[in-house]
Amino acid sequence: MTLSTALAWAIDLLAVLLLALGLKGLSKVRSARSANGLAALAMGLAVLGLLIQQPLSAVAWLWIVIGSAVGGLAGLVMARRVPMTAMPETVALFNGCGGMASLLVALGVALFGAGEAGLVEGISIVISVFVGAITFTGSLVAMGKLQGWIDTPGWTQSQVRHGVNIALAVAALVGAFSLPADPAGAGLWLLLLAASLLGIGVTLPIGGADMPVVISLLNSYSGVAAAAAGFVVGSPLLIVAGAMVGAAGLILTQVMCTAMNRSLLNVLFGGALGGGGGGPVGGGGDEAGYTRITSCSAEECALALENAERVVFVPGYGLAVAQAQHALRELAKLLEANGTEVTYAIHPVAGRMPGHMNVLLAEADVPYEQLVEMDAINPEFPRTDVVIVLGANDVVNPDAKTDSSSPLYGMPVLEVDQARQVFVVKRSLGAGYAGIKNALFELPQTAMVFGDAKVVLNGLASELRDLGFGKKTAA
Amino acid sequence: MTLSTALAWAIDLLAVLLLALGLKGLSKVRSARSANGLAALAMGLAVLGLLIQQPLSAVAWLWIVIGSAVGGLAGLVMARRVPMTAMPETVALFNGCGGMASLLVALGVALFGAGEAGLVEGISIVISVFVGAITFTGSLVAMGKLQGWIDTPGWTQSQVRHGVNIALAVAALVGAFSLPADPAGAGLWLLLLAASLLGIGVTLPIGGADMPVVISLLNSYSGVAAAAAGFVVGSPLLIVAGAMVGAAGLILTQVMCTAMNRSLLNVLFGGALGGGGGGPVGGGGDEAGYTRITSCSAEECALALENAERVVFVPGYGLAVAQAQHALRELAKLLEANGTEVTYAIHPVAGRMPGHMNVLLAEADVPYEQLVEMDAINPEFPRTDVVIVLGANDVVNPDAKTDSSSPLYGMPVLEVDQARQVFVVKRSLGAGYAGIKNALFELPQTAMVFGDAKVVLNGLASELRDLGFGKKTAA
């Protein structure tokens, strides 16, 4: 063991330690931000350890600089520019590129024989290519669906897709088995093509609303791809880090499913769910089945707000879609200026990604103290005068508590039905993500205010101004 | 990779998985017992994996059978026979033997060159011998002190011991460094001797009451010794399992220290603490400093019990020492037969080992439902008529809540001072483990009943029988 090997080894060791600490810290609110920094530091260290150990030619350095500059800069710009609400698709894109990187390495080794040619390396190459390709195409499809660029074709909702996917998997397997005989031959390309198509075929049928789960799963895959690449180039650090991320991603996927009351199998093989899930502009769906609905105008709602002392806003997916967070903030300011107590009830899985509402309202400069978590606000509803539900549906469905046959049964919800008066702002009687009726809409204390969330909020604000609100602050 | 190697490898893998699951499960009440079985199964698997891989001659088998029979049988008998209350010393003995096993393997390899002779093996042998010897002698001393066979010599409480221990450590180092030149020479014996003495020198000054912590630490060491033995014979399974136990033991040691409000450094280098810590028959100590003490006879106490509707017993270390658990159970039965509600308040660190009181009372057939954990019983004290504190002291000290200068400050205690009447049964005004005064004894509602716990309890029972208790059940 030379000095530089020993040093490199110590650095690798430290890097793994820091990575583990980083992953651990990321799962706790307090430490999350510094843990992220720690993980980044660990990555830097790992690169350092590698560079110490491997002598590089000038040409190699040139290519490294070019590659880093392009990738790093693109990442930097992307990370700065992208709007907060587009986080899931951004993560999907990053993730896909990670898978692509593992894939390219494996291709390089296979095509040009830049590694040992043992059985282990062979298997590792197959895994790297297979998982890397699935991760890449799957992530891109996930991103496309979240952005609304890609629709869910009809045939993917039928049983046909299972047949297609199985055929693709078999094709990939055939390619994989013909690899040992001819590492750089047609088998490789068959494997690559089949895996790429499989990534599309598996992700395409899944509803846009389930995408965070899928992305988390694909993220776990990209860890596996990294570990496989570790076997290909013989780097224990890469194996450890890849395995760690792969396993952690799996757990996170499971945790996410539990949080939104679904099973992973159902997400993967159950097809798209709910009316609102197809894309960010989704909605509509089955309006039948409601009787006893009271609807009211923005004016009536404004009158109720005028007399209220305590108002709670419940933002949901619809608010995000309508991009109405700023309008909401303006309305809240008017009320506050008038002495009304305003808070926001944040359900953990409101919206389409975990933490969606925190991010959304933080973007509109809502003071952090006014965002109240579900467990803290539920006991407060009985002494609340007016609740305004803004494009939320499932997260305020009282059936989740009472009706054991409901698909939502067991999911903790915001108990807005306890409040004196409830206004529900949405465009129609359409269902939410879970695609089911909401008993809240039929309660006597509930009134529907139909319309786009942003339009209604702006309307409410101008009604209030007409009532003399906001004069003082505007002066 | 032949088939048997692959099989052995898969078995090893499974064994590590089960070991990890076992360790994890052991830290949760529900799963603890099955987790223990899982870990045992894993050990069996590991042995199987090894036997598959290594062909053994008939002679080898003979020796294996002899060794297993002797060790296994002794372990079986010991585990069956030993009284529950002697658990810490039993664990210490087992642990010491584990260290001895690693030590013997390393000696065998060093003396007869039964392994490769690289630097790594050399270092591993040194570590195995060093840690193994410390574990062995340290554990035996710990056991001796817990059994009351070994006293704490005066000089070990002075600073001299640090000098002696440092000298021993240096001697061990000298021996270690002379090993590479002559693996089977004097250096080996110097290392062995110095390490053995060091184990004694480090453990001897520590008070008997701190022994559980020390045993847990030594247990962690025996994990390290096993991992080192893994390097010596080149077994990754051994390395993993040893490292896992070593690390887990360290964490457990830390957790135990926290539970009894001490720091590990203080335990290791602070010397014996408290009057009652010297051995199981300890006690006595500083009786000065109390004024306003009310003492009363067993008769008066019995009268109070006669009129009580709710009685709570608080067992402590003194009850264990007096072996009075059966006497307590008899008294409780008399009261219950009379319709009195009887419960036992279990403080997590009452006694001298974690869970001491559960084990003690379970041995006397006290129904499980009557054992109430601290957090559950504390709110009940205000509506309790009579509390009888039996040889407990620190765990009922109200200063822990109020006096920030107290060494107990911050430790959660049983709030018996909230009850209407408190009787404290102990032999004198002597201090407990922490060696401090107890403000409880001076409270107006407290009365002391001086005497050995067993004697007092028997006295109370006969007083109650004189008052006509137990007639019905006896009939």
Next chain:
Amino acid sequence: MSGLSQALWVLLLGSLLGLELIGKVPPTLHTPLMSGANAISGITMLASLTLISRAGENPALLALGAASLAFALFNVVGGFLVTDRMLAMFSRKSSNRTSSNRKPRVER
């Protein structure tokens, strides 16, 4: 003990560690954790660097390696930055007290 068996041990232990590290994550942290873990999976850039270092004078291999490196670094740099941005949002404690007293902004 062979290199492969050891590498597999490393794989197994790394996975077990990963399983243990993520315990109870509050839902608000799911997205940042996902994105942070994703950034870490960009560690595959080590493989890209190794490929480049082994490429010698082979231009195709060098280009392939550089492309792989670019993809990986895009993942890493973007991932960490975006995670940090998100976490900054989550932890903005009471720093907006003042901004809530500012004059209402003109609506866009």
Next chain:
Amino acid sequence: MSGLSQALWVLLLGSLLGLELIGKVPPTLHTPLMSGANAISGITMLASLTLISRAGENPALLALGAASLAFALFNVVGGFLVTDRMLAMFSRKSSNRTSSNRKPRVER
């Protein structure tokens, strides 16, 4: 990747795993956990077995190995049994309801 470096990786990862596995242990379980972990540390019997298998015809080595095996098995067998005995005490739920209604035993 050399054998040593890999063995050290295994050591490191095993330790990290051990650190993670033990989380919050209720005090009543400290003793059983200690004793269970202690039994596991008797895994060193694998080394004893290896020593015996490599001893060939060397009687001293065979005896040493057998002694080591005996010590280790004493640790393992005794450790697991004693842990089980303890845990049986902790979890005896309400099975004593009946025994509490038995006639009082004669005091010893």
